[in-house]
Amino acid sequence: MTRLLERNSERPLYEQIYEQVRDDILSGRYPNGKKLPSKRALAEQLQVSLITVENAYSQLIAEGYVRAAQRSGYFAAYSGEAVANPGSKHRKLPENIKRDESMPQTGQQEFVRKSAGEEIFPFSVWTRLMRSVILEKGTRLLQPVDNGGAYELREAISDYLYRARGFYTPPENIIVGSGTEYLYNLLIQFLGRDKVFGIEEPGFPKLPKIYALNNVRFEYIPLDNSGMRVDELENRCVDIAHISPAHHFPTGIVMPISRRREILNWAESGERYIIEDDYDSEFRRNGKPLPTIFGSDDFSRVIYINTFSQTIAPSVRISYMCLSDELRERWREKLGFYACSVPAFEQYTLARFISEGYFERHINRARKRFKRVSELSDRLITGFGNVKISEENAGLHFTVKLTENVSEIVEKCAKCGIKVTPLKSYYASGTACESALFLVNYAGADEEKLIECLQ
């Protein structure tokens, strides 16, 4: 095994190690089940610190290429096929776009919040951009934008996705809409009411409501440890799988590469589609972001959907979808007459916020805040003893098993702005869930109060 690390590269060493091991697994050099070198051995061999190898292994584990077995080491956990190479959409990248590798990592220190009670969103930047949009656009603000959205916003999103999510989609294939709820409604019209939709059980409570109001058949598909079960998609004759592989709500499951491949195979083997709901992928805290299924879809089977309501503010109702060339064409024919539902002004402001780098700096700051708040919440709850926390270092929530002091824990958390709700309330049939499991949502946590409570 020869491994040459580029020590003067801008790409972090851990990322280079991650990629080499991943490629070894994909190429079959490490077949499924084969033991990998220990972290210590690899660190010594490559002359890097132990923590660098640890970071690389964490990323491989998070993506599902590697599994860790207690006390016995690390094993390849994926039977690679060349086609499974994440990011197949890179091939389509036009020459004038350069990939920016400076996606903020956990170590960066800029824009640290001064006080826990302060709003972390850079509101003064946002309003400055609003003012400059008013000034520069003038009466052009009154002119309608393209039905798919303002081009400069779609361009900013396209560039951002390439930097942050590792896939390239041309601006023309991005459709902007006023919130994911609105886009779900359009997606049902697009994919067809005669189709059977499969939604995650447990999952977002609004989703079944929207499908029901649209009178389409939908099935609750159970999850296992890797996310939505593909055998159940088959059993229930589902046509469209609506999933959140980056970080499932509410369980926090991150779909490993093997299941991603499996679900993509399922979609490719018929007239089937995947709605990849990437709603909180920005808040992944360790290592680089996980690749998307959309990025490795070569057969127009995946629709990527994401929102800025989670990352900027709920009052900013802007979401978007990415379609393949083929689906984009079909969209234009079938739903192209719908006017874009987001005011032009909001779109121009957001476009600048993204393209001038503020969005990623904000996300980075938010990520750090949520990391701190998550750790504090963790400490607050474990302080009561006899609890088991399941945490993926992602998103704005984790799950916990509580058998004692439940009401005291719920009450104490509530005081700090942390919502603790029974996990079973996210199941259509509450009985399918162990009643000791709870969802801890720290999106609205008050950091100062948390620190106070812990003293």
Place this chain on the structure above:
Amino acid sequence: MTRLLERNSERPLYEQIYEQVRDDILSGRYPNGKKLPSKRALAEQLQVSLITVENAYSQLIAEGYVRAAQRSGYFAAYSGEAVANPGSKHRKLPENIKRDESMPQTGQQEFVRKSAGEEIFPFSVWTRLMRSVILEKGTRLLQPVDNGGAYELREAISDYLYRARGFYTPPENIIVGSGTEYLYNLLIQFLGRDKVFGIEEPGFPKLPKIYALNNVRFEYIPLDNSGMRVDELENRCVDIAHISPAHHFPTGIVMPISRRREILNWAESGERYIIEDDYDSEFRRNGKPLPTIFGSDDFSRVIYINTFSQTIAPSVRISYMCLSDELRERWREKLGFYACSVPAFEQYTLARFISEGYFERHINRARKRFKRVSELSDRLITGFGNVKISEENAGLHFTVKLTENVSEIVEKCAKCGIKVTPLKSYYASGTACESALFLVNYAGADEEKLIECLQ
């Protein structure tokens, strides 16, 4: 016949005369078909100018209470019932709201455009309001608004509707959404996919597309001179009639009071509803605005819908619906979970634009512009000779019968920003329409070019 006019009242004399004659018809003092006094005789009797009586009679004709027969005078044209009193919702008006009777009339002179080429929308006012909203709201702009919309916008709309459209609906019963296309989608979910919808034939081409994409059964209902035919609603087992009684697109028909009453009776006699699409009622140019069907609905059968995309700018995607108390409650239960799809910032800005009086001043100015442009377009087309124009002094379009010089007329109009399209393209079955009829849309007309062309 005793008629006492309040000469010192703020209410115009013509409006007092209009109301007295209307009440005489409603009470049966003038039964259907009975001849009314001539304009000259009435003017003499009341000691007012001929033009005052003319204005009153025009309004009565526009609303369908009176018909004019060439050379033989004016006749009552409606069999009144007390229940048909327009504006029954006035009874619900809370005490703290005072009706403002100063709705701009055609005669007012403020805010006249300086040059025909200028944008008539007061953009500098709009941006000043934007800036003051940013300053005063601060980070509250980031907080989500109520699912029905920002309260201050709903309040401003409620007050505006009372002043301009003559009915009162509490702010809680107003639902704000990002465009009528979005609200149509929600309405289908609200009223139910098992229902049969009736749409106007001819009509807005987007409407059948939206109903079709939602897989609901809909029927094209033919019109006669009074608008949608109620016998056809019965024949085709329609549950929900989607109509634009104030000014039908594209024919320009204004639904007379008798048909309004008839269609309301139809709705009341079963589990049936009316969607009253009031999309361009603001642009009515003569006399006071026509009453709405919503305003005389006592049995929760009518949903009122309107938009600001027509009156402000297509890039401002804000529309709204008014529901009765009963329907509002059902909405809350069934669709209340949907977040409001309009950004908070846009809502606050529009709220101020309305409540500080700018909206009505803008509408008034726009109305005058469209009156001028409509007259100029009229002259341009009649210049070609042998054409018959049908004009309702409302909206942004009229229809014309063209038998000669069609392509020259279309071309000349296009040069001035006026679109002339065959009326039959608005019929689902093009054959149902006389091919010599054309729609003249002057919304985008260039006034200066028009004047130039006419010299």
